[in-house]
Amino acid sequence: MRALTLRLYEDRLPAGCLPVFLPALPRALYVAEGSLTVEGPDDGQWLATGTARVSQQPATLLAEDTDVRIWRWELDAATGTAGTALPSAPSTSTTLKLEADITLDPRFDWLMRCDEVGFPPGGVALTHVHQGPGIRICASGEIAIETQGQRHVHAPGEAWFELGPAPVLAPTTEAASTRFVRCFLLPRAVKGRSSIRYVRPEDADAPKVQTYRVFAERDIDLPA
Known part of the structure; x- marks a missing residue:
């Protein structure tokens, strides 16, 4: 069995903040309030309130002219540590809502x-x-x-x-x-x-x- 950790964060991006860069991880982003654009290496997607994106590629978050509140799930190795802030984004705030250790059967995809x-x-x-x-x-x-x-x-x-x-x-x-x-x-x-x-x-x-x-x-x- 593969030992992993699933985490849920709540991120708040102020209106017009600089781009936020996220590393490659299996990740879901749900916009609870506001809207933003998410850019990946091969595509881009505009997310309105009440919409979501799932990817495991690096992502760039581009806020617009209103504040944004995001729920962000990430799957990481069990040895990883929970971050307390978005990388290189001091104007944002992040709260770890919940983390859970899980095991997945590697015989499945x-x-x-x-x-x-x-x-x-x-x-x-x-x-x-x-x-x-x-x-x-x-x-x-x-x-x-x-x-x-x-x-x-x-x-x-x-x-x-x-x-x-x-x-x-x-x-x-x-x-x-x-x-x-x-x-x-x-x-x-x-x-x-x-x-x-x-x-x-x-x-x-x-x-x-x-x-x-x-x-x-x-x-x-x-x-x-």
């Missing part, structure tokens, strides 16, 4: 997916598993995660880790709709397919209220 899950008020994700681990962050509303004998409630801006094969029950608040954004690692055979599997047969056939929006998924090489 892997991909990174960034997507969004939404619920109406009082919606629930019935007891389920996924095909790989990942970190989620609540964007709006409130969600409870019940897994491995524990229950934690997450408000907007709060992140949590899901192992993947550990069953999860996830009810949401009845006071408002709920939405979370996630980045997780999946075998490449899951590309373009749902990764969710329901634990109880009766739940597999029950009506589902959650909605999904896949922003991006890319094949990745595991960090050495």
